[in-house]
Amino acid sequence: MALLLGFLFFCGVTDLIGSVSITTPEQIVQEAGGEIVHLPCMFTLSPEDQGPLDIEWLRLSGPNNEAIDHVVILYAADKIYSDFYQDLKGRVHFTSNDVVSGDASIKIRNVRPADSGTYQCKVKKAPGVAKTTVQLTVIDITGSVNITTPEQTVQEAQGEIVHLPCIFTYVSKDQGPLDVEWLRLSGPNNEAIDHVVILYSADKIHDDVYPDLKGRVYFTSNDIRSGDASINITNVRLSDVGTYQCKVKTYPGIVNRNLQLAVTNILGSVSITTPEQTIQKARGETVHLPCMFTLIPEDRGPLFIDWIQLTGPQNEVVNRMFIVYLADKVYDNFYQDMKGRVYFTNNDVRSGDASINITNVQLSDAGTYQCGVSHDFGTAQRTIQLTVVG
Numbered sequence: 604m605a606l607l608l609g610f611l612f613f614c615g616v617t618d619l620i621g622s623v624s625i626t627t628p629e630q631i632v633q634e635a636g637g638e639i640v641h642l643p644c645m646f647t648l649s650p651e652d653q654g655p656l657d658i659e660w661l662r663l664s665g666p667n668n669e670a671i672d673h674v675v676i677l678y679a680a681d682k683i684y685s686d687f688y689q690d691l692k693g694r695v696h697f698t699s700n701d702v703v704s705g706d707a708s709i710k711i712r713n714v715r716p717a718d719s720g721t722y723q724c725k726v727k728k729a730p731g732v733a734k735t736t737v738q739l740t741v742i743d744i745t746g747s748v749n750i751t752t753p754e755q756t757v758q759e760a761q762g763e764i765v766h767l768p769c770i771f772t773y774v775s776k777d778q779g780p781l782d783v784e785w786l787r788l789s790g791p792n793n794e795a796i797d798h799v800v801i802l803y804s805a806d807k808i809h810d811d812v813y814p815d816l817k818g819r820v821y822f823t824s825n826d827i828r829s830g831d832a833s834i835n836i837t838n839v840r841l842s843d844v845g846t847y848q849c850k851v852k853t854y855p856g857i858v859n860r861n862l863q864l865a866v867t868n869i870l871g872s873v874s875i876t877t878p879e880q881t882i883q884k885a886r887g888e889t890v891h892l893p894c895m896f897t898l899i900p901e902d903r904g905p906l907f908i909d910w911i912q913l914t915g916p917q918n919e920v921v922n923r924m925f926i927v928y929l930a931d932k933v934y935d936n937f938y939q940d941m942k943g944r945v946y947f948t949n950n951d952v953r954s955g956d957a958s959i960n961i962t963n964v965q966l967s968d969a970g971t972y973q974c975g976v977s978h979d980f981g982t983a984q985r986t987i988q989l990t991v992v993g
Contacts, residue, residue, distance in 0.1 A: 622651040623731030625724065627708075631738040635857045639794065640714045641698065642737045644707040644724035654729025655680060658707045660695075662688070663721040668736065675722065676709060678702050690717065693792055712794045716743045748773045748856030750849065752833075756863040760982055764919060765839045766823065767862050769832040769849035780805060782852040783832045785820075787813070793846045793861060800847065801834060803827050815842065821917060837919050841866050873898060873981030875974065877958075881988040890964045891948065892987050894957040894974035899981075905930055907977040908957045910945075918971045918986065926959060928952050940967065966991050 625646045634640040642660075658678040664670045674687040676695050683702075686692050694713055699706035707724055719741045725734040750771045759765035767785075783803040789795045801820050802809040811817050819838055824831035832849055844866050850859040875896045884890040892910075908928040914920045925938035926945050931953075936942055944963055949956035957974055969991040975984045 622649040623647075623726055623728055623733040624649075625726060625733045625735045627724075627735055629736050629738075631740065633740045633742065634714055636715055636741055636743050637858055638714055639710055639712045640718075640739065640741070642709050642711070642722055642724070642739065644709070644726070644735060644737075646705050646707055646726045646733065648705070648728055648731065651730070654727075656703055657727040658702060659723075659725045659727075660707075660709055661723045661725065663723055663736070668721045668723075672720070678707070696790075696792060696794055710794060712792060714739075714741050716741045748851055748853055748858045750851060750858050750860040752849075752860055752862075754861050754863075756865055758865040758867060759839050760867050761839060761841060762982065762984060763839055765836045765843075765864065765866075767834050767836070767847055767849070767864065769834070769851070769860060769862075771830050771832060771851045771858070773830075773851075773853050773856060780853065781828055783827060784848075784850040784852075785832075785834055786848040786850060788846040788848055788861070793848075797845070803832070818917060821919065835919060836864075837917055839864075839866050841868055873976050873978050873983040875976060875983045875985040877974075877985055877987075879986055879988075881990060883990040883992060884964050886964060886966055886991055886993040888964055889960055889962045890968075890989065890991075892959050892961070892972055892974070892989065894959070894976070894985060894987075896955050896957060896976045896983065898955070898978055905978075906953055907975075908952060909975045910957075910959055911973050911975070913971045913973055913986065918973075922970070928957070940965075964989075964991050966993050 623646065625644060627643045627645045632640060632642060660675040662672040662675055664672040675691055677684040683697060685695055691711060695709055695711050698708045698710050707726060711718060719739055721736055721738050723734055723736045748771060750769060752768045752770045757765060757767060785800040786796050787798040787800050789797040798813045800813050800816055802812060808822060810820055816836060820834055820836050823833045823835050832851060836843060844864055847862050847864055848859050873896060875894060877893045877895045882890060882892065909924055910926045911924045912922040914922040923938050925941045927934045933947060935945055941961065945959055945961050948958045948960050957976060961968060969989055971986055971988055973984050973986045
């Protein structure tokens, strides 16, 4: 009899060895399709557990969950193996970077109804073995909301305005409030929420939740409920590169879409040395708007200079273009109100002086002006605030 018990103990048939303990109880976890689901598994070890730590997450099947359907993810010999199960490849990961500390929980991102089932967490550290099960139910409530914008990579040059599209539709049976979240994601599989970028909730916009984008991000539509949750980011920077997620929720529907933002650093070849500034002038006078720039020898393309007037809360809208230098020619008849009143101050614009004068300045000329210089792959802009007193 003693020999038989010793044999059973050696083979690990007795799952109630007290030296390993999983503190998470068996439970049912329910999540909506498209979300990130958390399957908990917290454990403790004892000094008697001297063997290597092995953690297995299994998907079970059968009337009594007696069959192992798939190995979902495995931790063994200080390494993680997460590519056993093709259906979850790239979507499953341990939530803790330090699994040995006692947290064997996992997350499954972009969860689907097909992921529903029984999952088993098994922790082994000889001679201890312990396990628990989690029943996952995924509710398919995404059909009532649909984002028609495909996943894509959006690329823009540093300093420009980048557009991240998110067009959606929803049906009248969605009676709940409409919520739109733009998130910045991180992690190897974009499984972690790095920041909330901008939020629309209860018919209000919250655009000051992420300090790095404060004053630079806004919804492009004045009527988000019409189905356009797209955003713009002004003066885009290299640090803005990453994965952004548009999430639309209106009970009972939830859906999201990821967009990859790439920012190219092609500004170094053109530099505007004039600082941003405010200029004040009396009505009827001639106002000088400076714009000094430098090029590098690598810039061999045509020189393009445009002066435009901006509007909008963040100066994100081009109100009008009123003078342009292109292919060694000046075009100054775009804007009737300034026709005959605006001109470049230097006859040799290519020398690095794109400054302009506006004669007989009027109160209606007040506003934000932008000087843009493009040459080959280089682009730079500078804004000047003009105030006219009468």
